[in-house]
Structures are given as C-alpha cells and as structure tokens.
Amino acid sequence: MKHLLFVSLILFSNFTIGAPTHISNVNGYTLNNQGDLIQFSDIVFDGGKVLVIGGNSLVKDYPDATLIDGKNKVMLPGLIDSHGHVMGLGETLLQVDLRESKSALDAAKKVQTYANTQQTLPWITGRGWNQVLWPGKQYPTANILDEYVNNKPVMLSRVDGHAT
Incomplete structure (x- = not known):
C-alpha cells in the first residue's frame, strides 16, 4: 500500500x-x-x-x-477538509426550524405553530435551538413544550446536533 x-x-x-x-x-x-x-x-x-x-x-x-x-x-494538492451536510440540510427543510428562537418558550411556540400546520405528521421533528443565545442559557425542558404540543411526540435537536 x-x-x-x-x-x-x-x-x-x-x-x-x-x-x-x-x-x-x-x-x-x-x-x-x-x-x-x-x-x-x-x-x-x-x-x-x-x-x-x-x-x-x-x-x-x-x-x-x-x-x-x-x-x-x-x-492530492488543493483538496482540503471542506464538506457539507447536504442530507441534514434537506432534512431541516422538512422540520420545524428553531435557529431563530429567542427562548425555550419561543421555541415551544414555533413547534406549536408548525404542529398546527402539519397535522398529518405522526410526530414532530425539529432542529436549531441554542440555549446559549437565550436569557439564562437554560436548556429547554419537556414541561414547557408539553404546554404547547401534547398530542404527539416531539423530538428537537440542538443547533449542532449534539443534544436532543
């Protein structure tokens, strides 16, 4: 070799x-x-x-x-470690986008709006929340989400994909 x-x-x-x-x-x-x-x-x-x-x-x-x-x-000159997560980008277009959420409450409201427009989905997926940008920098909890969407499962990933 x-x-x-x-x-x-x-x-x-x-x-x-x-x-x-x-x-x-x-x-x-x-x-x-x-x-x-x-x-x-x-x-x-x-x-x-x-x-x-x-x-x-x-x-x-x-x-x-x-x-x-x-x-x-x-x-291999000129080849560097540049890459894109094309499948992930496409998947985010089929989910609730939480990148602009200002708080856990704001994120929960966005999920509710999305769930109301996507009533045929058996469960809701989303991505993009970032507690570092929120007041208090607290992680979101299921309790706040359950106040807005409680009739189907919800899975929301953090902006970097390393927390759900």
Missing part, C-alpha cells in the same frame, strides 16, 4: 526564496476547473500557488526550481 504525500505548498515554496518548487515522481490527482479528475506526475508551485502540473518535462521548463523527489507517493 502506498502512502500519501501530504504537502504544504506554502511550506515548500519558502525553501528557496525567489525560486519555485518542483515536486516530481508523484502519483498526483486533482480537479480541473470543470471538476474533472486529472492525473499528473510533476507539479511546480511558488508562493503557495500552483504554477503548472504535468510530466517530467517540467524539469527543463523550470531549471531553477528546487527539485524534490516525491518517491512515487500519492499527492
């Missing part, structure tokens, strides 16, 4: 001031502007920005570059 070559382009580009850095002999993969996966064996960058990707012919195109052997490892 081959190991990944993790590279900080900013770190390597400062090896030689005024000269770009060229990493050769890698199994490189990245995406082009159209989102297509492309493969390369050599990459040249400077100041943290990729100048060009390609093959070993880049050695003659950038003779002053600092040359580093990638030792045939996998390289």
Whole structure:
C-alpha cells in the first residue's frame, strides 16, 4: 500500500526564496476547473500557488526550481477538509426550524405553530435551538413544550446536533 504525500505548498515554496518548487515522481490527482479528475506526475508551485502540473518535462521548463523527489507517493494538492451536510440540510427543510428562537418558550411556540400546520405528521421533528443565545442559557425542558404540543411526540435537536 502506498502512502500519501501530504504537502504544504506554502511550506515548500519558502525553501528557496525567489525560486519555485518542483515536486516530481508523484502519483498526483486533482480537479480541473470543470471538476474533472486529472492525473499528473510533476507539479511546480511558488508562493503557495500552483504554477503548472504535468510530466517530467517540467524539469527543463523550470531549471531553477528546487527539485524534490516525491518517491512515487500519492499527492492530492488543493483538496482540503471542506464538506457539507447536504442530507441534514434537506432534512431541516422538512422540520420545524428553531435557529431563530429567542427562548425555550419561543421555541415551544414555533413547534406549536408548525404542529398546527402539519397535522398529518405522526410526530414532530425539529432542529436549531441554542440555549446559549437565550436569557439564562437554560436548556429547554419537556414541561414547557408539553404546554404547547401534547398530542404527539416531539423530538428537537440542538443547533449542532449534539443534544436532543
């Protein structure tokens, strides 16, 4: 099994001031502007920005570059830990949204309004309450919710999804 070559382009580009850095002999993969996966064996960058990707012919195109052997490892430049919770976002559109709640009482009233407009639902789900933004910073309780919705089950998750 081959190991990944993790590279900080900013770190390597400062090896030689005024000269770009060229990493050769890698199994490189990245995406082009159209989102297509492309493969390369050599990459040249400077100041943290990729100048060009390609093959070993880049050695003659950038003779002053600092040359580093990638030792045939996998390289994934430009891929960072950015992600989205698309399914969760879609689910929130089918629930009562409590992100703008000003208090536990306000949240309970929003749940009641939602329940009244969604009477065919066997139970009510929602998300987004944040007690940190409420006066007193107290967690909501079932007692206050039961005053407004007591004829069906209700499950409400905190804004970060780590409390229900």
